[in-house]
Amino acid sequence: MENYLLTDATNSEIMDEFDVDPLCNPEHPSMVTFEDITSAAYKIRTGIIQTQCLKSHLSGMTGMDLYLKKEFLQTTGSFKDRGARYALLMLSKEQQQNGVIAASLGNHAQAISYHGNLLNIPVTVVMPLIAPIMKIQKCREMKANVIIQGKDMVEAKRVAIKMAQEKGLTYVNGYDHPHIIAGQGTIALEILEQVDNIDAIVVPTGGGGLLAGVIVAVKALNPNIKIIGVESERCASFTKAQESGKPTQTNIEGTLADGLAVPKVGYNAWATAKNHVDKMVVVQEEWIAVAILRLIELEKSVVEGAGACGLAAILAGQLDEFRGKRVVLILSGGNIDTTILGRCLERGLAADGRLVKFKATVSDRPGGISELCKLIGSIGVSIKDVIHERAWVTSDVFSVEVKVVCETRDYAHSLELRELLFANYKRVKFESLRSMKINNPDITSTISY
Incomplete structure (x- = not known):
């Protein structure tokens, strides 16, 4: 197999060239609109699952009227199905024939592999060496061309963009592509249909695509609903962007919320969401472990660390201003490795005393x-x-x-x-x-x- 990995010896100008995502321009970001989201909702309606949004058994414990949007029930186990399908449907015929390429640790890779296979669109995914073996195997089962290169997502993305340029593939950014953001925003349309009189929606935040999509949809229909973003302390890239006033490279540490481990917020997502986020919360890792434990014990729901961040913020007392109010948590995914799950549960039990x-x-x-x-x-x-x-x-x-x-x-x-x-x-x-x-x-x- 041809090696596309860019080494440390690579000229910095060349590395900059392969960092360029044609649809994610920092100088001219694309602002996603409400019309984009309604279009996405119509086009993907037969290809994704309208997931449940039910009142939680945790309501009494948290002192809130708590509802859970169970996106881990999507076919590939996460909300990524929505954006992936919409992005593929919006390709031209020529782009569909040539195929697409993406860089991902797992959830975006699985979603685009699955829907690409359904739509007969060739898919290549570049996954870093740290990607879970289970997720790599699932992408292969869905007939994607899986390339394992790069020590982390930064290197994997460079490999993917280089291949896209050389092989004529369409690169699909997993969190900042405008069609991806629009697809993710369809979650909010469903929530507003399923639950009345919402006071706040809590959104796990990594690259910012889900947050941006939810903000556009919710603020267009009911600007009084508060949108709360939640990050792990070990990958707080949106908070870093707020401090800097722009997307900024952030050091990422190992985290239970690996689905949120994006070193820089997307330019389109940032431009769309930055002025409309009502609150950003950074949670400790221990509380993520406790949240995973609570969801398994009380909701019988296996949720990955990224999806549990919203509950973690509530358990940690960081959203106490919403006690007595109606709050929706987006449980964004359930693709947690079984070995990691065991460690999470033990850590949760320890943190819980x-x-x-x-x-x-x-x-x-x-x-x-x-x-x-x-x-x-x-x-x-x-x-x-x-x-x-x-x-x-x-x-x-x-x-x-x-x-x-x-x-x-x-x-x-x-x-x-x-x-x-x-x-x-x-x-x-x-x-x-x-x-x-x-x-x-x-x-x-x-x-x-």
């Missing part, structure tokens, strides 16, 4: 560790793992340090465990996550363990 890890120094005489286990069991705490060591204990040779991982019913139960251990042992240390305020009417405290 239900999975607790501590060290305690106990007597090394016979029965010392047994007494600790009996003490823990006496209050109904379940022990998951016990490790002990003698060589690195600094107190005395008659003591042993025990590391214990255990499971509690809830945060209040973990506090009971703490108090019991501190009352019976001189040296106890709990593993500490970042302090997190619990958004629970029955518990007004802070996780700091």
Whole structure:
């Protein structure tokens, strides 16, 4: 296979050439209109699923009249189906015959592969080395030409644009192409039909395409509805753009919300949305993990980190001004890798105070560790793992340090465990996550363990 990867030795002017997306011009951005979105809604109506938007079981816990727009029920597992189908339908006959190319970590790649296959349009997707194997395989199953190149999305995009120029393919930006934005905006039209008297809609935000589409549709029909964007603290590119006054390259760290990990907001999305966002919220990773856990336990919905960001912001108390009001959360996708899901659930349990890890120094005489286990069991705490060591204990040779991982019913139960251990042992240390305020009417405290 021909290698299109641009190396560090590549001339910067050439790299700039391959950064150019013909439909995403920073000097002349395309503003998406309400008419574009209604056109998209008509054209894609038979090719996508009108997903449910139902009242949530989490309403009581959050103190809000909460509704969930379940976009993870789309055929490829995310809202990306909408924009991908509309962008493909709007191609000329010649462009459809030549084919399209896209760069994506997964959701956009799957959507454009699926709808390209349905519409008999050749599709090439460039996926970086960090793309999940499951998503790569799904694109291949949908008969896309999958190219794995680039260490991240920046390099994958350069590869895709270079191939588009050399092979006469149409490059489809997954979050900033005007037709992509218009297609994503159809979500808002459905929400407004499904739910009355909405006070706010909370939108996961990465490259800004979904946010821009929702803003155009909602503000045209009901400007009183607040539009709230939510980002992870590890990929807050829209917030960075707000601070700089323009789309700005942002350092991206590993995040549970990998679907939002876009290093720079799209120029078209920024121009369309920047003056109409009512609030941007940046959430901690721990709250995303808790939100994923809550959605599985209480809604029976498996949602990826990006889709859970809206609930994370509510659980973290960052949208308390909407208590008692009607709020819609867009659960944008459910394509979470099964191995990552397991880690997310454990991290969520830990952040929720239900999975607790501590060290305690106990007597090394016979029965010392047994007494600790009996003490823990006496209050109904379940022990998951016990490790002990003698060589690195600094107190005395008659003591042993025990590391214990255990499971509690809830945060209040973990506090009971703490108090019991501190009352019976001189040296106890709990593993500490970042302090997190619990958004629970029955518990007004802070996780700091």
